[in-house]
Amino acid sequence: MNPARSIAGRLAALFAAAALIVFSLFGFVLDRELTVALRRQQVEQLDTKFQDIEYILKRIRSPDQWVRIHAKLDALTPPDRSTRYWILSDDPHIRYGESLAEIAGFSQGSGRVGELRIGDRPEPFLIRSAYFPANDLHPALRFIVGIDSESYVRTQRAFRSVLLACVAFGVPLGALIGYLITHLGLVPLKRLSREARALSPSTLSQRLMVTDLPEELADLSQSFNGALDRVEAAYEQLESFNADVTHELRTPLTNLIGQTQVALSRQRSADDLVEVLQSNLEDLERLRGIVNDMLFLARADQGERPQHLLPASLAAEVEKSAEFLDFLVEEAGVRIRVQGDALAPIERSLFRRAVTNLLHNAIRHADTDSEILVQLTSDASCARIAVSNHGPEIPSEHLTRLFDRFYRVDMARANSGESHGLGLAIVKAVAAMHSGSVFATSEDGVTTIGFSVSAAL
Numbered sequence: 372m373n374p375a376r377s378i379a380g381r382l383a384a385l386f387a388a389a390a391l392i393v394f395s396l397f398g399f400v401l402d403r404e405l406t407v408a409l410r411r412q413q414v415e416q417l418d419t420k421f422q423d424i425e426y427i428l429k430r431i432r433s434p435d436q437w438v439r440i441h442a443k444l445d446a447l448t449p450p451d452r453s454t455r456y457w458i459l460s461d462d463p464h465i466r467y468g469e470s471l472a473e474i475a476g477f478s479q480g481s482g483r484v485g486e487l488r489i490g491d492r493p494e495p496f497l498i499r500s501a502y503f504p505a506n507d508l509h510p511a512l513r514f515i516v517g518i519d520s521e522s523y524v525r526t527q528r529a530f531r532s533v534l535l536a537c538v539a540f541g542v543p544l545g546a547l548i549g550y551l552i553t554h555l556g557l558v559p560l561k562r563l564s565r566e567a568r569a570l571s572p573s574t575l576s577q578r579l580m581v582t583d584l585p586e587e588l589a590d591l592s593q594s595f596n597g598a599l600d601r602v603e604a605a606y607e608q609l610e611s612f613n614a615d616v617t618h619e620l621r622t623p624l625t626n627l628i629g630q631t632q633v634a635l636s637r638q639r640s641a642d643d644l645v646e647v648l649q650s651n652l653e654d655l656e657r658l659r660g661i662v663n664d665m666l667f668l669a670r671a672d673q674g675e676r677p678q679h680l681l682p683a684s685l686a687a688e689v690e691k692s693a694e695f696l697d698f699l700v701e702e703a704g705v706r707i708r709v710q711g712d713a714l715a716p717i718e719r720s721l722f723r724r725a726v727t728n729l730l731h732n733a734i735r736h737a738d739t740d741s742e743i744l745v746q747l748t749s750d751a752s753c754a755r756i757a758v759s760n761h762g763p764e765i766p767s768e769h770l771t772r773l774f775d776r777f778y779r780v781d782m783a784r785a786n787s788g789e790s791h792g793l794g795l796a797i798v799k800a801v802a803a804m805h806s807g808s809v810f811a812t813s814e815d816g817v818t819t820i821g822f823s824v825s826a827a828l
């Protein structure tokens with residue numbers, strides 16, 4: 372599994388990134404807050420210590436108090452020396468504290484807080500100093516209190532380590548949780564793909580279970596089921612088409628074999644044999660017709676498009692197609708009238724094939740001595756050819772199926788010589804090749820069947 376292409380992998384990475392962002396943001400804010408709070412606490416502590424001593428220094432009443440003050444400062448200095456006191460003065464009796472030379476270089480206004488690094492300590496001292504001008508009891512002096520920042524810095528470091536540990540564990544944990552959540556979330560999807568995998572031509576009627584699926588997947592599986600419906604329909608159509616083909620071909624073949632066997636069963640005159648051959652030829656031609664039509668439809672199914680679309684007068688094409696049928700027209704005792712004209716880009720041979728099929732049907736079904744009307748109309752998008760004849764009406768339930776392969780309204784006549792049920796299927800294929808469609812109506816004793824072709828090149 373390629374993690375970059377797996378949803379679980381991707382979501383795990385996103386969860387990890389989210390954890391990183393959240394931890395970093397919270398960590399940053401908390402760290403800021405802690406720094407400020409620690410500093411405030413340190414300053415407060417410093418202030419308290421400072422004020423205690425300042426109070427004493429301001430109340431010096433005699434010059435010999437300094438020994439006591441030094442003792443007090445000694446007592447106040449903790450053993451770890453994290454708080455220190457200094458008194459700077461020219462008078463060595465008053466001076467107090469270590470590293471006075473370093474401190475002396477640090478001059479500061481009275482009462483301010485600052486930082487001072489002292490040689491033996493890794494972290495600076497936070498210090499506060501006050502200047503006491505000379506008076507009759509003592510010369511000018513500066514008093515300084517310092518608190519070592521080390522313990523605060525340590526607290527802060529400890530906090531940062533915890534924070535880093537949180538990020539270090541939190542990010543992979545986020546990724547893991549993301550992965551597990553996604554895995555759980557994808558369980559229905561896995562079930563769905565298992566079901567889909569189990570589908571085969573023999574289980575084509577099976578559908579994916581839509582109940583119990585999360586909404587997002589229910590939609591998907593419904594569309595998938597819809598696609599399966601269409602595949603099943605197409606598959607059934609194909610299967611029945613195969614059965615139809617076999618059936619259509621079997622009749623003429625049986626005829627051919629029967630006639631030939633009868634002819635061979637005894638001695639025949641040359642005239643008799645010619646008769647048999649003629650009859651055989653009819654059946655063979657019928658077979659060729661079916662095979663040619665099926666070949667044409669198969670090519671159309673494979674998406675064959677017309678080679679040369681040339682603008683042509685449709686009326687002229689219809690007239691030419693009708694001329695080829697004048698023998699049939701005469702025999703049926705009907706007339707063909709062409710009304711209107713339209714100019715459209717067509718492939719002539721295809722167009723004539725479709726028109727011939729329509730005229731053929733109309734002649735066959737027209738009442739004797741009636742007129743077949745071919746109407747040509749056009750608008751901006753398409754040109755329409757409608758062939759109408761007076762004759763038996765087609766019940767409406769058949770109208771939409773007329774264009775199906777091998778479909779005949781009167782199945783009893785199915786095996787009559789001139790009908791094999793592919794004529795209108797070819798009309799439909801030709802219309803489709805010209806980006807058009809087919810239509811059929813049958814009412815008040817008039818049946819109109821036709822098709823359209825796109826008017827655009």
Ligand SMILES: Nc1ncnc2c1ncn2[C@@H]1O[C@H](COP(=O)(O)OP(=O)(O)O)[C@@H](O)[C@H]1O
Nearest residue numbers: 732733736779780781790791792793794795818
């Ligand atoms: N003009 C028409 N009047 C009545 N029925 C028709 C007409 N044209 C077609 N049909 C019906 O449609 C069926 C399918 O037509 P077609 O595909 O041309 O096949 P075929 O003509 O070989 O039977 C015909 O068998 C017939 O029942």
Ligand SMILES: [Mg+2]
Nearest residue numbers: 731732794795
């Ligand atoms: Mg026909």
